[in-house]
Amino acid sequence: MTSQLPTISSPSANRGELLGLFYSPYTERARWALDHHEVPYKYSEYLMMLGDPLLHWKARSLKSNVTVPFFIHGTRRLGDSYAIAQYADQIGTGSKLFSPNDLAAIDQWNRASEATLGAARAVVVHRLRENSEARLDHLPKLLPEPFNGALRSAAGPIANLAIRYLQKSFQIKDSTAEHLTELRKRFLALRQALGGRPYLLEKFSYADITSSVCVQALEPVEEPYLSLGSAAREAWRIGELAREFSDLIEWRNSLYRKHRTRSAC
Ligand SMILES: N[C@@H](CCC(=O)N[C@@H](CS)C(=O)NCC(=O)O)C(=O)O
16 A cells, blocks of 8 residues: 555664554544654554553553554653654654744644544444444454455454444444534634635644544545545545535645655554
């Protein structure tokens, strides 16, 4: 998958480790910033529920709510995508994503992104309850084919448990109406702020990263940027909003073409 993307080769010395979920926009925010700055790291897929003890051990934390993405670099342990992106900005190379003058604006866009992704997660989890194929598409590919196909057919109960777990952890309600209203409001604000320009601020910044990953709730980004099964793609796509905000999908796609390099990890 990564072979079609411009890649960054980095020395393995001093490599960090990022634990994440391959389909998660939260993980994508951290990965994009790390890759933009050519920070070397090994990516490890987090296994929802099953991976919890390992995550807690790696995080050296007994807190119940350790989340991914989680980045470990030497003695640094960062459990939030925003902190990871800011750290990458300090230690990495390339143009800054957080210019000192833009910090307040970036912070505001990140808060908008949190609200948007919270609403998006509620809609997706709701849809996954009804769609067993899409649930399976969210499981990581642990083995090469044909073994992965065989594993997949046995993995239904794990995928079902993961959904119930998410629903409980994030207290997801039965109705999606208010979340859809929230999403529409957030995308209208994003469109207005962009006003047809390529970037939210003067130049490419973390404001663009944190806002454009939210467009996954309209329509997931294409391969090779995201390798996601077709049932899961359908579960994420909100057809009505995707039609209304096709300009934002186009904006996100062109940002990816121009700025989304992928590390060779
Ligand atoms: N604000 C955090 C939120 C991350 C988050 O909510 N992660 C979810 C997955 S998308 C998580 O780790 N869930 C795992 C679990 O609850 O076990 C960030 O941006 O890093």
